[in-house]
Amino acid sequence: MLGQPSSPILAQAEQAIQAKIPQQLQNEFQSILKAGLTIMQAPQLAQTMKHRLMSDTNPIKTAGEGAARMMAEINKQGGNIFSNPQYGPLAMPCALMFAYEYLDMSSKVGKIQITPQVLSHTVQSVGHAMLPLFGVTPDKMHSMIAQAHAQKSQSAISQNGIIGAQTQGA
Numbered sequence: 001m002l003g004q005p006s007s008p009i010l011a012q013a014e015q016a017i018q019a020k021i022p023q024q025l026q027n028e029f030q031s032i033l034k035a036g037l038t039i040m041q042a043p044q045l046a047q048t049m050k051h052r053l054m055s056d057t058n059p060i061k062t063a064g065e066g067a068a069r070m071m072a073e074i075n076k077q078g079g080n081i082f083s084n085p086q087y088g089p090l091a092m093p094c095a096l097m098f099a100y101e102y103l104d105m106s107s108k109v110g111k112i113q114i115t116p117q118v119l120s121h122t123v124q125s126v127g128h129a130m131l132p133l134f135g136v137t138p139d140k141m142h143s144m145i146a147q148a149h150a151q152k153s154q155s156a157i158s159q160n161g162i163i164g165a166q167t168q169g170a
Contacts, residue, residue: 006107006108009114009116013096036097039070039073049105056106060121062102063099063100063103063125064127067095067099070095071094071098072133092130099126103119
């Protein structure tokens with residue numbers, strides 16, 4: 001994002017995110033990234049980030065939480081832009097890009113080694129930290145998951161019932 005990531009794994013992950021952004025949303029995606037980088041490079045925040053980098057004991061969690069805070073700030077400064085259907089789908093990809101930027105900085109100071117597992121855990125950390133931005137509490141998420149499982153089970157039962165009836169008639 002700010003340059004070439006220090007890790008080929010990170011570079012590949014960032015390229016994969018960018019490749020998944022539909023062409024018609026590329027300008028918005030780049031605008032959000034530019035806004036975030038402007039915030040990250042502000043002298044006050046840059047000092048805070050340098051201090052945090054040096055004392056960080058859990059870069060994955062910090063990356064996720066920092067990305068969510070960044071997205072909340074961009075959302076606030078943009079007048080709740082992520083409630084707009086045009087920008088909403090860009091929230092998670094942008095948050096991941098910011099988290100990966102933090103991981104890259106952490107890697108450069110020797111706090112973490114970038115591996116596929118680190119990226120996987122970072123995606124989970126970002127997702128968990130982003131939920132409150134969209135008004136999803138852990139209880140609400142558990143309820144949504146339970147409901148999805150119930151619907152999936154009901155669908156499987158319905159499909160098996162149809163298949164069972166077809167095989168019995170054959």
